[in-house]
């Protein structure tokens with residue numbers, strides 16, 4: 352949510368250190384063809400295709416931001432660590448790609464000083480920050496169509512309507528990083544969906560439409576997102592609309608894949624790409640991990656840093672308790688989340704920002720860059736049946752926002768259809784926080800569970816992934832008796 356004239360105090364920008372520049376771009380370029388290496392200044396590449404590798408202290412499954420953070424923290428304690436990643440790249444739902452000659456983010460993008468865990472990494476590696484272009488026009492849904500206005504006007508109206516939704520959150524989320532600190536107050540609130548809360552508010556149809564895009568549009572449906580999920584984001588931001596909106600403003604210039612690479616480069620962990628894990632067997636003294644290709648690896652502890660939606664894709668022995676399996680079946684992320692980057696042009700083209708009504712194929716459009724040959728725009732959808740890479744269809748869906756707009760090219764990522772994410776950003780359904788949330792943060796035997804999806808703070812954000820990586824490294828160390 353970029354908002355005109357509502358940028359926060361500019362965070363301290365840091366010039367990238369020579370070290371981070373060298374270890375990110377260079378290492379990423381070299382790593383891909385080898386298919387199995389971090390190639391950082393210290394990280395070691397696994398070699399050969401041995402069926403049984405030597406035992407290590409800890410195996411980390413998944414090289415997203417949570418996994419690489421866990422690996423860095425474990426090796427900092429002197430623990431030998433093997434990272435098994437299913438894809439041919441690291442980063443997971445944080446993925447920098449290219450489109451129309453631009454470096455673009457297909458997943459996790461923005462970071463903020465209100466997000467202390469990722470912010471610590473920004474400062475540690477000196478990642479310079481930039482922001483996307485500021486919109487010149489905003490389009491938002493009404494009960495009967497669309498309202499076109501200045502971004503400031505839409506922003507101010509949304510601010511007035513959204514702020515009262517979270518009345519009381521200073522009490523029930525008194526300590527945002529300990530979300531269950533006031534479990535007593537949450538008991539009646541956590542079962543409510545955002546739909547329930549909207550019904551309580553008695554907005555007029557136009558008022559509700561104006562704020563519906565950011566609630567049901569981006570999250571799939573207001574009925575499936577818990578009130579306490581959005582209220583938690585609100586509390587973590589600082590309990591004001593200005594703070595809430597500002598957290599999606601700045602992104603590190605290096606890109607999210609390079610961020611993950613910097614973290615991994617800081618470890619001595621061994622990384623094996625193209626190694627999807629099929630089973631995890633814990634015999635009480637060690638854990639054997641088997642990949643889909645039949646390689647086995649043994650460790651004294653395992654950190655499972657894959658999306659919650661994929662926990663059930665792995666065979667566990669002993670089986671996971673029902674809290675874990677039910678949560679994985681129900682899903683924690685927006686299952687149908689898609690992000691797409693568009694090159695557009697047209698006689699009426701401007702740097703517009705648009706939100707649509709829930710269920711609309713295109714949920715949100717944000718301007719990224721103005722160029723002489725058109726604009727680069729970012730789009731989001733949580734409508735699983737919509738295919739944004741169908742240019743004709745996409746172009747038709749964009750007409751209400753900008754008449755005559757032409758889609759020259761588009762690059763789309765359907766995170767729900769991606770076999771190694773099975774969903775987009777984490778969104779907790781009603782009842783989850785006071786339900787299975789605390790249980791699934793606990794290790795089972797020698798297996799630790801990590802990932803942004805189950806973070807205490809910014810769950811669903813890269814900050815939560817870093818937080819979880821630190822927690823998992825402590826839990827794994829404890830299992831090892833440290």
Ligand SMILES: Cc1cc2nc3c(=O)[nH]c(=O)nc-3n(C[C@H](O)[C@H](O)[C@H](O)COP(=O)(O)OP(=O)(O)OC[C@H]3O[C@@H](n4cnc5c(N)ncnc54)[C@H](O)[C@@H]3O)c2cc1C
Nearest residue numbers: 413415416417437443444459460461628802803811812813
């Ligand atoms: C479209 C989109 C936009 C977003 N925007 C933002 C944003 O602007 N700011 C922000 O902070 N956050 C954003 N997020 C959220 C953020 O990207 C995620 O919360 C975060 O990257 C998750 O990190 P993670 O390490 O917990 O999980 P993941 O990144 O999902 O990492 C899990 C890893 O496990 C691997 N894996 C899966 N199965 C197996 C297996 N069987 N064996 C081995 N490896 C396996 C995966 O390949 C992956 O690499 C966005 C997410 C999406 C999808």
